[in-house]
Amino acid sequence: MEDTIYNTETIVADPMVPTLYRVESYVKETSDTFTLAISPTGSALEVKTANQKQLDAAPGQFNMLYVFGMGEVPISISASPAVGGLLTHTTRDVGSVTKALSALKVGDMLGVRGPFGTPWPVERAIGKDVVLVAGGIGLAPLRPVIHELLARRADFGRLVVLYGSRSPADIIFKNELKKWKAQPGVIVYMTVDRGSSSWHGSVGVVTRLIPKIRFDPANAIVMICGPEIMMQYTVDALKQRGVSGDDIYVSMERNMKCAVGFCGHCQFGEHFICKDGPVFTYDQLSSLFKKPEI
Amino acid sequence: MKNLELAIAKHPFFDDLPEEDIRSIAGEANVVNFKDGDVLFKEGEDADKFYLIIKGKVALETYTPGRGVINIQTVEDGEMLGWSWLVAPYKYRFAAKVITKTEMIVINGTQLRAECEKKPVLGYEMMKRMVRAIAFRLEQTRLMLMDVYGKRPKKN
Ligand SMILES: Cc1cc2nc3c(=O)[nH]c(=O)nc-3n(C[C@H](O)[C@H](O)[C@H](O)COP(=O)(O)OP(=O)(O)OC[C@H]3O[C@@H](n4cnc5c(N)ncnc54)[C@H](O)[C@@H]3O)c2cc1C
Numbered sequence: 001m002e003d004t005i006y007n008t009e010t011i012v013a014d015p016m017v018p019t020l021y022r023v024e025s026y027v028k029e030t031s032d033t034f035t036l037a038i039s040p041t042g043s044a045l046e047v048k049t050a051n052q053k054q055l056d057a058a059p060g061q062f063n064m065l066y067v068f069g070m071g072e073v074p075i076s077i078s079a080s081p082a083v084g085g086l087l088t089h090t091t092r093d094v095g096s097v098t099k100a101l102s103a104l105k106v107g108d109m110l111g112v113r114g115p116f117g118t119p120w121p122v123e124r125a126i127g128k129d130v131v132l133v134a135g136g137i138g139l140a141p142l143r144p145v146i147h148e149l150l151a152r153r154a155d156f157g158r159l160v161v162l163y164g165s166r167s168p169a170d171i172i173f174k175n176e177l178k179k180w181k182a183q184p185g186v187i188v189y190m191t192v193d194r195g196s197s198s199w200h201g202s203v204g205v206v207t208r209l210i211p212k213i214r215f216d217p218a219n220a221i222v223m224i225c226g227p228e229i230m231m232q233y234t235v236d237a238l239k240q241r242g243v244s245g246d247d248i249y250v251s252m253e254r255n256m257k258c259a260v261g262f263c264g265h266c267q268f269g270e271h272f273i274c275k276d277g278p279v280f281t282y283d284q285l286s287s288l289f290k291k292p293e294i
Numbered sequence: 295m296k297n298l299e300l301a302i303a304k305h306p307f308f309d310d311l312p313e314e315d316i317r318s319i320a321g322e323a324n325v326v327n328f329k330d331g332d333v334l335f336k337e338g339e340d341a342d343k344f345y346l347i348i349k350g351k352v353a354l355e356t357y358t359p360g361r362g363v364i365n366i367q368t369v370e371d372g373e374m375l376g377w378s379w380l381v382a383p384y385k386y387r388f389a390a391k392v393i394t395k396t397e398m399i400v401i402n403g404t405q406l407r408a409e410c411e412k413k414p415v416l417g418y419e420m421m422k423r424m425v426r427a428i429a430f431r432l433e434q435t436r437l438m439l440m441d442v443y444g445k446r447p448k449k450n
Pocket residue numbers: 062073074075076077090091092093094095096097098099117137140141252253254255256273278444445446447448449
């Protein structure tokens with residue numbers, strides 16, 4: 001029998017085979033949300049290939065994170081290795097796999113497949129005002145866009161970030177939000193649904209900020225990430241301001257298995273979220289939103 | 295137009311209101327500056343004022359036994375505050391506390407109500423604007439009640 005010759009490059013390129021990553025740092029953002037910064041392990045070639053793939057990932061793409069013995073979940077990249085050298089994901093513990101992810105410690109291993117999915121339209125936004133609307137953990141998938149827009153600030157018009165969260169204690173990336181706010185020409189508005197005695201910021205839903213912000217609705221790109229109902233109300237408010245559905249982008253969530261368009265698990269109407277999304281224009285999805293049967 | 299009339303005309307609540315109406319509202323209004331910590335009104339007090347924020351932030355608060363004072367919602371630039379002057383029994387339902395330096399148009403609600411009774415066209419216009427603002431506030435409240443950022447219950 002002939003010896004099997006394993007070609008490492010082919011192994012790494014198979015989208016169903018996870019690459020082994022090591023947890024390099026663990027930051028607790030809030031009581032249920034944490035950020036893992038990870039780096040690939042294996043042969044020099046495997047590490048190089050994995051690093052290159054993640055460096056090539058665009059803001060908005062996600063990876064399948066595999067906790068051994070527990071399962072796999074899609075989690076968006078919350079910072080590219082280009083920013084700080086490590087691949088970063090920010091996750092909220094909502095169920096069995098995300099809880100297992102939250103229990104990982106520095107030095108533990110996990111599997112990573114990806115990056116997958118469609119990116120945020122950063123290039124389409126060149127020369128335009130950019131409005132980012134994030135709700136809750138939805139700020140994590142938008143963070144790489146903010147990093148990129150700030151790194152190439154002169155390419156874009158006004159930059160407005162609207163962020164709504166449940167309470168002051170649930171705000172993620174607090175220090176970064178302060179830094180972004182301090183940058184000239186960047187507007188950051190935060191609001192919470194439930195105030196506290198020490199909170200002197202806004203209390204109210206994020207959609208109420210839309211009628212007030214200064215931007216050019218005819219020359220703007222809007223990117224929204226958060227719970228579906230919040231995105232729907234945000235789109236309604238943006239349409240009232242005259243923003244076209246073609247210039248509004250949303251990131252959708254559905255449970256996933258393969259993440260590469262094989263299994264149909266993530267179907268949303270005629271779309272597969274993993275392959276055709278997760279980032280869509282609102283016009284692509286408008287007929288599907290708020291349909292209980294979908 | 296005088297400064298006060300200009301401030302009223304520029305406030306989004308009075309967008310496109312005829313000059314004549316702006317003039318008569320100005321007769322019952324002032325621009326007032328408040329500092330953080332100022333209490334505009336308390337729960338249960340007679341509601342005789344209508345506030346329109348030019349710039350700043352005011353918290354609507356209520357007291358809940360066991361939880362203390364809760365900030366239910368903030369009202370900010372370009373928004374209005376206090377519609378109890380228009381609705382019997384004309385008592386404030388919440389307290390209002392200034393949380394950042396705030397510039398406001400303060401209108402005498404009792405006089406404005408009398409003016410609206412006398413001039414039904416202005417009265418109807420004010421009602422339409424109030425209903426729009428209240429409907430917007432109601433929609434926001436419903437969204438808050440949905441607790442959209444809370445954990446989803448497990449499906450059966
Ligand atoms: C493309 C994509 C990108 C994503 N990016 C991120 C990310 O960056 N960070 C992140 O934290 N999550 C992200 N998610 C969501 C994440 O994948 C899910 O929260 C995860 O799959 C839940 O798996 P679990 O096994 O922990 O929970 P399960 O055991 O599957 O679910 C447990 C409970 O949690 C509820 N639940 C499931 N998902 C959510 C949710 N998203 N919000 C609230 N309740 C939920 C379920 O209804 C169930 O009651 C993303 C999802 C997609 C599709």
